[in-house]
Amino acid sequence: MGIQGRAAQRRRAGDPLAGCDLAYSVTEAGSTSQRNLERAGLVAVYSQAVLIKSFA
Structure with missing residues (x-):
């Protein structure tokens, strides 16, 4: 998996401890x-x- 794929997975995971539930x-x-x-x-x-x- 490339950098963009890892970034997408991280975005999807969000930060539930901070109350994030949307990306x-x-x-x-x-x-x-x-x-x-x-x-x-x-x-x-x-x-x-x-x-x-x-x-033009």
């Missing part, structure tokens, strides 16, 4: 990062579109 992460849809987080047990709750228009 939040942002990735591109369908990316390797999203797959790594899903492998660590996180679940995508929603997706958000970011729209950009160039006026």
